Amino acid sequence: MLDIKFIRDNLENVKTGLGRRNGNNHDLDALLKQEEERRKGLQESEQLKNKKKKLSAEVGKLKHQGKDASKQMEEVKNLNVFIKELDEKIEELESVIHEKLLHIPNLPDESIPDGQDESSNRFVREWGRKPSLSTKPLNHIELGEKLDLIDLRRAAKISGARFAVYKGAGAALLRGLVNFMVDVQTQENGYEELYPPFLVNKASMLGTGQLPKFENDQFAMRDDPLYLIPTAEVPVTNFHREEILDEESLPICYTAYTPCFRREAGSYGKDTHGLIRQHQFDKVELVKFSRADESEQELEKLVQDAESILKKLNLHYRVMELCAGDIGVSASKTYDLEVWLPSQNTYREISSCSNFRDYQARRAQIRCKKRTGGKPEFVHTLNGSGLAAGRLFVAILENYQNAGGTVTVPDALRPYLQGRELLSL
Template sequence: MHDIRFIRENPAAFDAGLKKRNLAPLSAELLEIDKRRRAAISESEAAQAQRKALSRQIGIAKGKGEPADALMAEVASLEATLKKGEAEAQRLDEELTHRLEVLPNLPFDDVPDGVDETSNVEIRRVGSQRNFPFQPKDHVALGEATGEMDFASAAKISGARFVFLKKHLARLERAIAQFMLDLHTSEEGGYTEVNPPLLVRDNAAYGVGQLPKFAEDMFHTDNGFWLVPTAEVPLTNLVNDTIVEEKDLPLRFTAFTPCFRSEAGAAGKDTRGMIRQHQFPKVELVSITTPEQSDAEHQRMTGRAEEVLKRLGLPFRTIVLCGGDMGPASRKTFDIEVWLPGQNAYREISSCSNCGEYQARRMNARFRPKEGKGTRFVHTLNGSGLAVGRTLIAVLENYQNEDGSVTIPEALRPYMGELAALPAPISGVAGGKRK
C-alpha cells in the first residue's frame, strides 16, 4: 500500500518506480483524486464548523426568548451540504484507496530494469553440475519407476497437479522438511518455528497483498476462508495491527506447511510432474525488522536459504530479479535456482523478497523506536527456505544412479534411519504392479 503523502512530496520518484515496473506514470491522476478528496473534506469541515457556530447562536437566542427560525433554517440547509460533502469525501477516499491498493511496490534503485525474466541478473553460482556417465532421467521417470510417485491415482481423486508420494519418497520429503527446520531453528539460523493456521480471513490475505489482486490464484472455502498460498500469510500477520518494541527486532519465523494455489495464470506451464502443483509443501522464512536493517536482513535470509542447498550438495545459482519480474509486494527479490539435470536447466527453488513497508502499511504493523517519539512502520521480508517438493526433485535428479537407485545426501541420512540410498526399481515392476 502506498502513502499518498509520499506521492505528493515525491511525484517524480513515484513515477520512476512505476516505470521500473513497466507501468505508466500515475502520480498526476492520483494527486488529482487526492486534491478533490481533500477539498471535499475541507468543505465538510467548514460546514460543520459553521453549523456548530449557528447552533450556539440558536442556543443564545432561545435563552433570551428571541426567535431563531432563520438560524434553524440555515442549520438545516448546512446539514444537507454537510451530508453531501461527507459522502463525496468518502467516495473519493474509497476511489483513492482502490487505486493505491492494487499498485505494486516501488523497486529499490539498484533493481535491474527489464520486462521479464530475460533481464534478471545472475549474482553467483555455487557447486558444480554433475557429469553423468549415462543419460539422467527426470524425477517423474525416477519416481514412477518405483511406484512411489503416483500421479494417476491422485488425478482420479483430485484432478491434475496433485500427486501421491509413498514409502521411501514420502519419508524423504518429510526428512527434507525436518532437516530444513532444524537448520533454520538452530542457534546459527535464529528462526522461531511456528505451526500456523492454514485457513485465513480476508484481512490477513489483504495485509500481505494477496487481496484483492490475486483472489483467482487462491482457493476459497464456502464459509469465508482462504487456504494459504504460502505460510508468509499467517506468519507476517503475526504483527498485524501491532506495535513492537525496537529492542525486540528482528523477529524471525519459520514454518513447514502445505501451500495451496489454484495457479490460474499457469495454464499449460509445467504440467509434467511435481514442479507446479495445486498443493505443495514448503518451509517458509519471514522476518520483521527496522527499515535500517532490512537490507542486511534480506542478505541474511537469502544466505540461510542457500545454506540448505550447500548442505545438500546441490548446485545452484542466485539471481536478482528485474523490475518487471518481481512479485507486486516486493521492493527487491533474490531468486535461488537449483540445477535439475533431468530438465537440463536451473529452476526456482526459493524467492527471497524485501517488501519494505508495503505490507506493514496494509497491516498497520509498527515499531516503537528506542529513541524519539511516536512509531514507525516495520519492514517485512519473506522467502522460501526451501520449497520442499522441488528440493525432493533436485535430490532425486542430482543423486540418481544408472540403475534407478538414488543416493541419499549425507545431511539427510540421520532423518532417514541412516539409509544410504533409495532402492532401484524391482525388475519387471512399474507403477507398483508386476507386468
C-alpha cells in the first residue's frame, strides 16, 4: 500500500511510476479529492466532539452541585445528530479510500528497466556452464517415470491435474533437497528457521498483498475463513504483523520450508505436463525485515543466498532483473534466478527475490522504533525462494542425467540420501 500523504505530495512522480506498470488505470485525482473531503469532515467532526466533551463535563459538575443541567444535556443531544452524520460520511470515505489504496500496486524502483514483459528483463550475470550431454537429453517426466521416482497418473486419480506423487528414491530426493536447503540457509547464511501454519486468515493475505486482487488464485476453505498459503512469504511476513520491532534487531532473517498451494487460474495452457507448474509444490523461502536504508543491499545478499544453493549443486543458472512491466504488484524490484533445463533448451525460473520496500509493511503495520527517537517507521520487507524444491528436482534430474537414463546424485546431496551416488532402477 502506498501512503496517501506520499501520493498527495508526489502526485506526478507516483503517476509516472505507476505508468511504467501494465494495466495502470487508477484515478489518483479522484482519490485525492475524496481524501480532501475526508479531512475537511474530520476537522469539523473533531471540533464538535471537543465541544461535546466540555458540555458533558459541565453536566457532571452541575449535577454534583445539585444544579439544573437540562440545557447542556439538550445541547449535547443536538450536537450528537451532527456528529453522527459527519462520522458516517467520514467512515464511508475512509473505507472507499482504503479499498482503492489496497488495489494500487507498488512503485517500481527507479533503477529497474522499462518494459512490458519478460523480453525486457535485464541480464545481470550467469554462473556455471551447461552440462555436455552426449545423447539427446530426456525430460524430467521421462526420467522420473523411467526411474520410478514420480507417479503423475495416480496423482491425477487421487487429486487431479497438476498434482504429483513422489515415490521411493524420488520422495527421498525431494525431502533431501528441502533439508539440504534449510540447513544451508540456517547454518551458513544466517537465517532462523520458522515452521508456520499452512492455513492463514484473511488479514494475513491482505498484509502481503495476495488479497484483495488475487482471490481467484487462492485455495479457500469452504467452512472457515482460511486460505491455503500460496507461499511461505504469507505466514512468515505476517509473523510480525502489527508489531513495532526494535531497530537494533534488524535485519531479521527467517527461512521456512512449506508446501505452497496455487490454483493457477489463467495458466491453463502453460506447462501442462510434469512438475514445472503444480497446484501444490514445496519451497524453502527466505524472508527479511530490514531497515529502510539497508534494504537495497539486503536484497543483493538475499539473491546471493538463494544462488548459493545452485552453486553447491553445480547447476548452471542466470540472474535476471525484471522490468517494470514484469514485477509483481507488491514488489519494487525483483531478481529472478533461472536454472538451465536441457530438455527445454532454456532457462526456467527457480527463484524470485524481491524488495517490497514499505509496501507490505504499511499494509501489515510492521514498524520499527528508531534509536534516535521520533515516530516509528515502517520497515522494509524482502523475500525470495531459496529455492523452489519441485523445480530444483526437475533441474537435477535433467542436468545430472547419464546416457543410460540414470541420474547421478550431486555430491552435496549424498549425505541426505544415505551416501547414494546414483539413481537407477
